[in-house]
Amino acid sequence: MANDNRQPTTDGPIRTTDYGLRTTNSADLLRSIPALPDHEVRRLLEAATGRHWTSLILGVDLTTGEIVAFHSFVERRRADEPLQYIEGIVPFGPIEVAVDQRVLVPRPETEELYEIAKVAVESPLVIVDLCTGSGNLAIALKHTFPAATIYATDISSDAVELARENARDAGLDVTVLLGDLFDPLPDHLRGRIDLIVSNPPYLAVAELADLPVDVRDHEPTTALVAGPIGDEVLATIAEAGSDWLRPGGVIICEISEFHGPAIADRFASLGGEIKRDLFGKERFVIGAAPQ
Ligand SMILES: C[S@@+](CC[C@H](N)C(=O)[O-])C[C@H]1O[C@@H](n2cnc3c(N)ncnc32)[C@H](O)[C@@H]1O
CATH class of the missing domain: 3.40.50.150 (Vaccinia Virus protein VP39)
Structure with a gap:
């Protein structure tokens, strides 16, 4: 997971305003991401945090590292990278494989x-x-x-x-x-x-x-x-x-x-x-x- 000590920056795809969401709940974070279907944003948030949606929706404090990872995943998806490449794992029958x-x-x-x-x-x-x-x-x-x-x-x-x-x-x-x-x-x-x-x-x-x-x-x-x-x-x-x-x-x-x-x-x-x-x-x- 991304480095929690990383400081907010105005460079690149991370907006400083995003950091205001650091201690808010995941529903607010979801609302902040236009132009991706909700179900994709949820999966990206799960992948970035390693937490299941049911725990995220209850409102947890996301670390800076999780938010940085999430926004980098969103940017990759907006650049049309397949969701599964970003998640890195696909279930297949009785197993799962890295992709x-x-x-x-x-x-x-x-x-x-x-x-x-x-x-x-x-x-x-x-x-x-x-x-x-x-x-x-x-x-x-x-x-x-x-x-x-x-x-x-x-x-x-x-x-x-x-x-x-x-x-x-x-x-x-x-x-x-x-x-x-x-x-x-x-x-x-x-x-x-x-x-x-x-x-x-x-x-x-x-x-x-x-x-x-x-x-x-x-x-x-x-x-x-x-x-x-x-x-x-x-x-x-x-x-x-x-x-x-x-x-x-x-x-x-x-x-x-x-x-x-x-x-x-x-x-x-x-x-x-x-x-x-x-x-x-x-x-x-x-x-x-x-x-
Ligand atoms: C449609 S993908 C299927 C991958 C995987 N079996 C799946 O079901 O997701 C086809 C695969 O065939 C490989 N491939 C293409 N031509 C081939 C050939 N002549 N001999 C062996 N593999 C080949 C490609 O590199 C690719 O990995």
Whole structure:
């Protein structure tokens, strides 16, 4: 937390008038922050103080350090940095992962993928998460299947670094490898994987311009964009997947809501079936290697 001895200053984003709020309650502080939704301000205040909203709303004396941290968080959010990067932690299924500009913020849809994967194969022994990012899927699956050997790959060394940190912090053993999709996996896994999961990049280059600014300007482009069409990474996964799955092994990937029929075709040799998410959008492809 920020240094409590720091003196009020007129430099930078901190206004001296803010310091008048030092011993007032959080509701007053909330009213002093225009242009951000209340629920975001509350979360930023919780993150800056490490206190739950229910205790803040009762009216506590915030330290100077907490107020300084809070205002710096507000400024970052006003500059469109994703809320979760500022908070630094995202809950995901049974775990939580640290996130920052090195990785995509895990989305609720991907938690649905985790829920599907959890029941797709009985007691999987070898699980691979392609395009792991923060490691959210791989680590959540290791938590769920402690006896399984879990491999995760990512083409970004930044993501690999953070996924390893997240696995270590969760105290869970996940082997995170740097490289393109299946390439870094040990060859002996060929034909032996029980479950493959992936939330790969699936946007077309042209879609980038229309994304909300906090996504477009802050999350890694390599996490979002697959190529001119958007299905390029999934096409490679579909092609190589059958080599790596054991007979009867299952593959589940997140897809663009606009690519359902095309992706079902690409996964046809695995009996690719499209499943909708909770919003009714075609969001997942599920396939299985022939027995
Ligand atoms: C949409 S993000 C998903 C991250 C994480 N699995 C999640 O669900 O939040 C896609 C990730 O795939 C990685 N990636 C992109 N192309 C890749 C490739 N060819 N091989 C491996 N990883 C790739 C990116 O670096 C990024 O971390």
